[in-house]
Amino acid sequence: MDPSLREIAGTGNIDALYSLIGEDPYMLEHIDQIPFIDTPLHVAANKGQIKFAMEIMNLKPSLGRKLNQDGFSPMHLAFKMGHTKLVLRLLQTDKDLVRVKGREGMTPFHCAAAAGNSNLLFQFLETCPECVEDVTVRNETALHLALKNDHTDAFNFLLGWLRKNRRGGGKDLERKVVNWRDDDDNTALHIAATKQQHQAVQLLLDSFYGLDVKAKNSEGLTAREIIEKVGRQGLNMSSAEDDDKTTAKIKRIKKRTSRSERALVRLIRTKNGLSENMINATLVVAALVITAIYQSSLSPPRGLWQGDNTSNPTTTSNLTTTTKFKLFNDNYAEKLSKHVLGEETMKPGTAIMNPNLFLGFWLFNFIAFGLPVLLTVFLLYSSSPALFSIRLLL
Numbered sequence: 001m002d003p004s005l006r007e008i009a010g011t012g013n014i015d016a017l018y019s020l021i022g023e024d025p026y027m028l029e030h031i032d033q034i035p036f037i038d039t040p041l042h043v044a045a046n047k048g049q050i051k052f053a054m055e056i057m058n059l060k061p062s063l064g065r066k067l068n069q070d071g072f073s074p075m076h077l078a079f080k081m082g083h084t085k086l087v088l089r090l091l092q093t094d095k096d097l098v099r100v101k102g103r104e105g106m107t108p109f110h111c112a113a114a115a116g117n118s119n120l121l122f123q124f125l126e127t128c129p130e131c132v133e134d135v136t137v138r139n140e141t142a143l144h145l146a147l148k149n150d151h152t153d154a155f156n157f158l159l160g161w162l163r164k165n166r167r168g169g170g171k172d173l174e175r176k177v178v179n180w181r182d183d184d185d186n187t188a189l190h191i192a193a194t195k196q197q198h199q200a201v202q203l204l205l206d207s208f209y210g211l212d213v214k215a216k217n218s219e220g221l222t223a224r225e226i227i228e229k230v231g232r233q234g235l236n237m238s239s240a241e242d243d244d245k246t247t248a249k250i251k252r253i254k255k256r257t258s259r260s261e262r263a264l265v266r267l268i269r270t271k272n273g274l275s276e277n278m279i280n281a282t283l284v285v286a287a288l289v290i291t292a293i294y295q296s297s298l299s300p301p302r303g304l305w306q307g308d309n310t311s312n313p314t315t316t317s318n319l320t321t322t323t324k325f326k327l328f329n330d331n332y333a334e335k336l337s338k339h340v341l342g343e344e345t346m347k348p349g350t351a352i353m354n355p356n357l358f359l360g361f362w363l364f365n366f367i368a369f370g371l372p373v374l375l376t377v378f379l380l381y382s383s384s385p386a387l388f389s390i391r392l393l394l
């Protein structure tokens with residue numbers, strides 16, 4: 001790279017950049033054609049020149065994925081030099097930059113896990129959830145890296161995110177990542193056992209029902225055998241205090257989930273895994289069921305007593321009159337004859353059915369009406385209140 005361009009990038013002089021572009025319009029194009037090079041974006045990222053870096057990303061977005069001779073992308077360098085704001089601006093410009101694999105297959109997400117930076121891990125996962133599936137050249141996930149570098153707090157956060165991830169297919173992703181094996185066939189549980197990180201072992205055992213506790217590494221050892229080998233010291237659930245700067249959302253994610261929360265997450269995962277056509281078809285069926293049940297509530301079996309000593313029966317079935325149990329016997333024929341002859345008066349609108357039967361009918365009707373209503377609300381629910389309102393109106 002031209003020394004003058006390097007100096008301009010280091011100082012963040014945007015006007016001087018355009019002066020060079022005026023002299024050579026293909027300047028950035030020539031740089032982009034070189035496989036491994038320190039681009040102006042690398043220099044700006046290294047120096048923390050946010051405005052200059054955003055200008056380069058606007059002019060030549062492909063430079064954001066370019067690796068230098070040391071195998072680092074601009075986001076790698078920004079993270080390495082502690083320019084967090086620049087990292088987040090690059091992430092905002094292109095969320096997939098967090099998945100760019102640099103030296104040894106390390107992505108910026110892997111770097112954050114290895115450094116134990118829970119705040120950046122949260123931002124990365126919020127913007128690009130798919131990055132949790134990336135592995136290094138050693139076949140390591142972010143869980144492996146957090147444990148190998150003794151960052152139990154970051155490991156706890158990653159576990160919490162996997163448990164509470166509500167995307168469709170979240171359950172399969174959870175099992176896949178937690179049971180993932182590196183080049184030595186070590187899962188996260190093996191790493192935790194090897195490094196005697198008893199808190200991490202306990203978190204894994206308590207939190208994941210699909211955890212493969214019998215998995216063996218390349219040495220033929222299970223996690224339990226490793227614990228026994230290094231000398232079991234007893235599982236301790238005491239945890240280090242959270243950093244005061246940790247956001248409330250991160251604390252909620254790290255918090256252990258209850259059974260009710262796990263059930264809710266499974267429901268939402270199932271809903272998010274449904275296709276749009278399946279959701280629409282289910283909503284149509286639910287609407288028909290709600291309509292039918294509502295209509296049956298207005299016209300109960302046997303009908304209602306009228307004000308002219310007559311009834312408006314909705315059925316002529318005599319099944320209930322032959323029952324041997326007085327509790328469910330509505331004596332329809334007897335009550336009708338007495339009412340017509342004036343021997344018995346009934347308030348207009350009163351159900352002809354036996355009160356016990358009528359109570360049971362309304363109870364089951366209420367349940368049958370409430371369930372499809374709840375299902376409809378659940379399927380229409382969205383994280384965007386505006387979208388929810390639009391779909392509800394439609």
